[in-house]
Amino acid sequence: MKLIAIDLDGTLLSEHTYITEENVQAIRTAQSQGHIVMICSGRAPEDIQEILKKYQLSCPLAGSNGTVVQAEGKLLGSVSMNRDNIMQIAKKLDDVRAPYRIYTNQGIFVPEDWSERVNTDLQGDTIKVDGLSEELFKRITEQPQQSDLIKYFRDYHELFGREDLKVQKFFILTLNHQKKSELTTYLSNISGAAATSSGPMNIEVMDQDGNKGNALKVMADYYGISMDDTVAMGDSFNDIPMLQAAGLSIAMGNADPAVKQLCKAVTLSNTENGVSYALEQFILNQ
Known part of the structure; x- marks a missing residue:
């Protein structure tokens, strides 16, 4: 077997x-x-x-x-990720206005200004992916629709103030070269966390285990x-x-x-x- x-x-x-x-x-x-x-x-x-x-x-x-x-x-x-790392990562992502999703034990949370963050990123040196269709690019970048699984939030301080919320990972959409490079370096240096990628246009961060x-x-x-x-x-x-x-x-x-x-x-x-x-x-x- x-x-x-x-x-x-x-x-x-x-x-x-x-x-x-x-x-x-x-x-x-x-x-x-x-x-x-x-x-x-x-x-x-x-x-x-x-x-x-x-x-x-x-x-x-x-x-x-x-x-x-x-x-x-x-x-x-x-x-789950520890609170100090969660707060540090969320602050950094808000500071640079990065679009991201937070995967938790209570669903996926997305900043309500996702589309504005995406539009900001598209003004820079955009990452080009060979073979990526317009349809798939739209699906990747469009504002996720609220559902039983996906929920919006405005302030990460309020979100992480809930003691019952456990964070498994951050999914960060990276649309331009400079921002991805800077974020990869920053996130890779957070003790106890591990940064990886499932494609050329994202970074994912979890607990090191x-x-x-x-x-x-x-x-x-x-x-x-x-x-x-x-x-x-x-x-x-x-x-x-x-x-x-x-x-x-x-x-x-x-x-x-x-x-x-x-x-x-x-x-x-x-x-x-x-x-x-x-x-x-x-x-x-x-």
Whole structure:
């Protein structure tokens, strides 16, 4: 029995953010053979569950970059950021007027002036991403709509004054080179926090113990699976901890070159059913 950890964006999800039938069937086949397939994503757990429900898939998961681990209706682990780091990061992001989201145990909180912050960033040296469609760029930058999961806030002091609120990560949209460089340097020097990225236009900050690698270990321990029998598939820098921890690391064909270099194998891209191909090559036909 293997424990297979699969990233979502850039990995299981296509460029148009859906799961192909080929990938769905490959996951179901792996499960039918007794393997455990977990989803390990930067997305919130609630968001992951909605995606899985759409395709009638049932998988344990690690959300918010591995800071929340769930299986069989149980919370297996949760890593929250300390208050001093939270306040320091929020102040810095407000000072530079950066658009950001706060992932918490009570949903995702977004500054109500998100659109104004985005427009300010677009006035500078904007980051260009090859192959990024206008539709996807709009989806990335537009003001998130309020819902049961997403809520607006005005003052982070009031938000973090709630003792029952636990913060798992900050997601920072970075649209220009200078601001991303400055923020990356600043955030990387905060003691007890860890900064990473899931794409060229963002920075993500968690507690130093909150990552996909530790989430994989928590899930392996729960199911009694040796780390030698774990597999991880991903495409970006926030996947590196789980790729390094897994017995078999597989990079997507569209992965960052640095990610490919540290993996034991490379599969096809997320536009070519790379997850399905990898499962067939390394798991189902073994």
